[in-house]
Amino acid sequence: MRGLSLRPRRPLWLVTLADLALLLVGFFVFVHATAEQSAAERAAIAAGIRDAFGGDAAVAPVLSLDINRVAFAAGSATPPDLAPIRAWLAEAAADPRTKVTVTGLDARDLALAARRADAVAAALPVAPERIRRAASVRAGSPRAELSVSFDP
Numbered sequence: 001m002r003g004l005s006l007r008p009r010r011p012l013w014l015v016t017l018a019d020l021a022l023l024l025v026g027f028f029v030f031v032h033a034t035a036e037q038s039a040a041e042r043a044a045i046a047a048g049i050r051d052a053f054g055g056d057a058a059v060a061p062v063l064s065l066d067i068n069r070v071a072f073a074a075g076s077a078t079p080p081d082l083a084p085i086r087a088w089l090a091e092a093a094a095d096p097r098t099k100v101t102v103t104g105l106d107a108r109d110l111a112l113a114a115r116r117a118d119a120v121a122a123a124l125p126v127a128p129e130r131i132r133r134a135a136s137v138r139a140g141s142p143r144a145e146l147s148v149s150f151d152p
Contacts, residue, residue, distance in 0.1 A: 072142040077115035
C-alpha cells in the first residue's frame with residue numbers, strides 16, 4: 001500500500017498545544033513591539049487588524065479613549081488647577097465600565113511620582129473603585145498622565 005506511513009502519529013492534543021504556544025508567543029511579541037507606540041500609531045495598528053478580520057469600526061470596542069497630562073513643579077506633589085482635567089474626564093469617563101489610570105512620573109524619585117498619582121486621583125470626580133494608580137521613574141518633565149480605558 002503506497003502512501004501509508006507506518007510511523008506513529010503525534011497525538012492531537014500535542015499539535016494543539018504547540019499551536020497555542022506559538023500563538024501566545026506571537027501575542028507577547030506583538031504586545032512588546034507596540035508598547036512604546038504613540039496613540040495614533042496604536043490606533044492605526046488596531047484599524048489594520050480590525051480591517052484584516054473584516055471588523056466594523058462602528059462596533060469595535062474602545063480600548064483607550066484618551067490620554068491627558070498634568071504638569072507639576074519640580075519636586076512638588078501638589079497638582080495645579082485640575083478644572084480642565086475634570087471637564088475632560090466628565091466626557092471621557094461617562095461610561096461606568098471605564099477605568100481611569102493615573103500614573104505619576106518623575107525623573108528620579110519613585111515615591112514622589114506615587115504621591116503625584118495619589119494627589120491627582122484624590123481630586124478626580126470619579127468613584128475610587130474606578131481609579132488605578134501607578135508610579136514610574138521616567139526621564140522628562142514632572143507630570144502625571146491620565147488615561148481612560150474600557151473594562152467590560
